[in-house]
Amino acid sequence: MKTFTRLALMLAATTALTTGAMAEGRTFKVWWYEPADSALGIAWDAALAKFKEAHPDVEVQFELKTFDQINQAGSLILNSSDAPDLMEYNKGNGTAGLVASQGLLAPLDEAYAQYGWDATLNEAALQLGRYDENGVFGSGPLYGIPNYGEFVSVFYNTDMLAAAGLSVPTTLAEFEAVMDAFVAQGVVPIAEAANDYPAQHLMYLLALSQATPEWVADFQGLKAELDPAPFLYAGQKLQEWVEKGYLSKDATGMKADDMAAQFTSGASPFVVTGTWYGANFGGIEGFTASQFLFPGNHLSAGSTGNIWVVPNGADNKDLAYEFISLTLSQDVQNLMGNSGGVPIAADPAQITDRIGSLETELFNQLVAQGGLGFYPDWPVPGFYNEVLQATQAVIGGTATPEEFAQRLKDAYDDGMSM
Amino acid sequence: MAAISQSRRTGSAVYWLYLMPGLIGFVLVVGLPFAMNVAISFTKWRGIGMPSFVGLANYDRLLGDAAFWSSMQHTLFFVVAMAVIPTILSLILAATLFDYVATQFGQGWSSFFRAGYYLPQILPVSAAGVLWSWILNPHGVLNLVLRGLGLEGSNWLGDPSYAIYAVMGVMVWIQIGYSLVVFMSGLGRVDPSLYEAARLDGAGAPQRFWYITIPMLRPEIAVIALTTTIAALKVFAPVFVLTNGGPDNSTIVPSYFSYTHFFATVRVGYGAAISTAQTAITILLGLMFLRLQTRKGDAR
Numbered sequence: 001m002k003t004f005t006r007l008a009l010m011l012a013a014t015t016a017l018t019t020g021a022m023a024e025g026r027t028f029k030v031w032w033y034e035p036a037d038s039a040l041g042i043a044w045d046a047a048l049a050k051f052k053e054a055h056p057d058v059e060v061q062f063e064l065k066t067f068d069q070i071n072q073a074g075s076l077i078l079n080s081s082d083a084p085d086l087m088e089y090n091k092g093n094g095t096a097g098l099v100a101s102q103g104l105l106a107p108l109d110e111a112y113a114q115y116g117w118d119a120t121l122n123e124a125a126l127q128l129g130r131y132d133e134n135g136v137f138g139s140g141p142l143y144g145i146p147n148y149g150e151f152v153s154v155f156y157n158t159d160m161l162a163a164a165g166l167s168v169p170t171t172l173a174e175f176e177a178v179m180d181a182f183v184a185q186g187v188v189p190i191a192e193a194a195n196d197y198p199a200q201h202l203m204y205l206l207a208l209s210q211a212t213p214e215w216v217a218d219f220q221g222l223k224a225e226l227d228p229a230p231f232l233y234a235g236q237k238l239q240e241w242v243e244k245g246y247l248s249k250d251a252t253g254m255k256a257d258d259m260a261a262q263f264t265s266g267a268s269p270f271v272v273t274g275t276w277y278g279a280n281f282g283g284i285e286g287f288t289a290s291q292f293l294f295p296g297n298h299l300s301a302g303s304t305g306n307i308w309v310v311p312n313g314a315d316n317k318d319l320a321y322e323f324i325s326l327t328l329s330q331d332v333q334n335l336m337g338n339s340g341g342v343p344i345a346a347d348p349a350q351i352t353d354r355i356g357s358l359e360t361e362l363f364n365q366l367v368a369q370g371g372l373g374f375y376p377d378w379p380v381p382g383f384y385n386e387v388l389q390a391t392q393a394v395i396g397g398t399a400t401p402e403e404f405a406q407r408l409k410d411a412y413d414d415g416m417s418m
Numbered sequence: 419m420a421a422i423s424q425s426r427r428t429g430s431a432v433y434w435l436y437l438m439p440g441l442i443g444f445v446l447v448v449g450l451p452f453a454m455n456v457a458i459s460f461t462k463w464r465g466i467g468m469p470s471f472v473g474l475a476n477y478d479r480l481l482g483d484a485a486f487w488s489s490m491q492h493t494l495f496f497v498v499a500m501a502v503i504p505t506i507l508s509l510i511l512a513a514t515l516f517d518y519v520a521t522q523f524g525q526g527w528s529s530f531f532r533a534g535y536y537l538p539q540i541l542p543v544s545a546a547g548v549l550w551s552w553i554l555n556p557h558g559v560l561n562l563v564l565r566g567l568g569l570e571g572s573n574w575l576g577d578p579s580y581a582i583y584a585v586m587g588v589m590v591w592i593q594i595g596y597s598l599v600v601f602m603s604g605l606g607r608v609d610p611s612l613y614e615a616a617r618l619d620g621a622g623a624p625q626r627f628w629y630i631t632i633p634m635l636r637p638e639i640a641v642i643a644l645t646t647t648i649a650a651l652k653v654f655a656p657v658f659v660l661t662n663g664g665p666d667n668s669t670i671v672p673s674y675f676s677y678t679h680f681f682a683t684v685r686v687g688y689g690a691a692i693s694t695a696q697t698a699i700t701i702l703l704g705l706m707f708l709r710l711q712t713r714k715g716d717a718r
Contacts, residue, residue, distance in 0.1 A: 075465055075466045094684065098466070195576055195662075248556075249573065250556035250573055252577065253555050253556045253573040253575045254557075254576070258557070262557075381683050382678060382685075385662070392576070392666065393665060393666045396573075396577060396665060
């Protein structure tokens with residue numbers, strides 16, 4: 001009996017000691033999944049260095065995760081005691097919306113005003129940070145803070161256009177005429193990959209050319225059963241473009257990297273893809289790459305980027321809020337732009353990197369015209385794979401445009417009723 | 419009498435003691451998760467929060483899901499690509515290496531080829547898969563070679579009518595080494611004088627293969643057939659790396675199908691139903707196989 005009491009006393013003493021020690025030296029755990037050499041990785045690293053400077057007494061535990069890790073196990077991590085104080089999380093209904101609706105994230109409305117984030121961000125930028133009780137974005141408490149932007153546009157080879165005496169198209173008809181000129185030279189105008197995510201972005205841009213902002217709001221917000229008309233048009237246009245030789249049927253066997261290689265090697269003058277390729281294309285040595293928004297479109301695939309979320313069980317929420325403030329500061333945002341990224345709150349005058357400043361300008365233009373149409377795979381969980389396969393099939397010609405649109409509608413309506 | 423039954427009882431108690439570690443491991447790693455999976459398959463659940471009981475709804479959906487049935491069909495293709503073809507090919511290769519290469523060119527060459535065939539087994543599937551997707555892409559090495567020979571290339575992984583055969587080809591490449599090494603070691607215990615005697619009696623290579631190699635390797639063939647068939651029933655990684663089940667679901671397999679529902683569509687209950695059905699089929703086929711094998715053994 002005596003031994004037991006002594007053991008219990010010892011245990012109690014140790015626990016008291018450790019808790020005491022933890023209260024003195026605090027630990028700040030932060031996770032993100034942007035590679036260290038990407039614009040975001042560079043900018044956030046700088047923010048972390050500033051944070052350490054301001055808090056020499058806090059032990060900083062940073063872990064670099066991968067997109068897949070968080071995308072697939074994020075909800076399990078947030079539901080456990082291992083969750084960090086702050087983490088980058090994938091925006092959208094199926095990811096951030098899901099965990100927000102389960103009460104795993106801390107609401108940030110108070111901090112938003114208290115830390116002055118409202119001075120740098122506006123309500124439009126917060127759309128993907130708000131989730132309602134069903135996990136649908138756009139309304140409800142604020143759970144996530146965006147930090148950067150991204151959008152899909154057309155990157156082009158300025159040298160090839162100049163050599164052919166062609167100028168940048170401003171309408172879809174002009175774009176098709178430019179592509180006809182390249183087809184006549186035996187060149188496949190658009191580098192594409194349909195065995196991967198890029199083809200669905202081109203498909204979505206074509207759909208958006210026929211869509212109203214209301215259609216986008218309904219589609220993305222799961223407000224009504226899917227009206228597939230824009231997708232039918234996109235499917236028809238894709239098959240027409242394959243027939244006319246604007247893009248090759250071979251795309252169905254290509255991955256995103258194969259597509260990028262086709263553009264950077266100068267084989268194709270255009271590639272329709274996202275700003276995440278900006279830094280890469282800005283560094284091409286053989287020719288000068290530039291970009292324009294998809295011709296004639298009011299809406300483009302694009303959004304504010306992934307968000308910072310604070311797990312509900314985080315021990316040091318105040319430190320997490322401070323770090324968010326740092327990533328929104330002018331210095332860090334300008335650094336992001338100058339590293340080839342798309343900052344959400346930078347001073348455009350301070351961005352000297354060619355691609356970075358072009359991207360920032362185009363992004364601001366899109367935001368100003370209310371042209372962020374988000375991405376086709378967001379509305380329901382698992383839609384990504386369905387859109388990928390259906391787009392691949394319609395480009396390969398194994399599905400008709402009607403079948404293509406119907407497949408998307410079936411998967412969407414099915415996911416909606418979940 | 420009493421003493422005997424007493425000792426018997428202690429005897430069986432001791433057996434149980436020895437079985438304990440394995441049993442505990444089995445219950446924790448296999449039994450419990452399996453029971454949980456079966457339980458989850460009767461619910462609607464998004465991975466977090468409370469699952470809600472839906473009875474047989476998931477199984478009902480499964481029966482009407484075309485993707486599930488085509489994934490089961492593709493399993494048969496994978497049995498051919500991972501069990502049937504590699505077993506036949508590696509039998510022939512093993513006999514050639516053992517009976518011809520080793521005797522004509524020396525043991526060193528035979529070992530060299532054996533190691534070469536085994537190499538794909540050592541390579542991580544993810545790395546091998548990336549390499550193959552380069553080789554098979556429309557601008558890849560395979561098409562370059564074919565065009566060089568004046569033939570027409572194909573869009574191997576992008577065309578639904580070719581993709582399953584392309585993936586099957588990669589599987590044959592991966593699997594041959596495994597069966598080959600087992601067969602070669604099996605041949606190691608065959609008395610070489612059997613071959614010599616047969617040769618003296620005028621038996622050619624085909625006869626020696628048919629009347630010596632195959633009968634002598636019967637136990638190995640049974641083991642290989644069983645293990646590779648089971649591997650084929652649960653294949654996942656090569657499909658994940660090469661095609662993601664596409665194009666147009668033309669290479670989807672049950673494991674990948676269940677994975678997409680677990681992690682992509684977050685229909686965890688449905689994903690559990692798929693893997694329960696898959697497990698049931700695997701166990702059934704395994705039992706049939708073992709039954710067949712013991713019957714054959716009895717006949718001999």
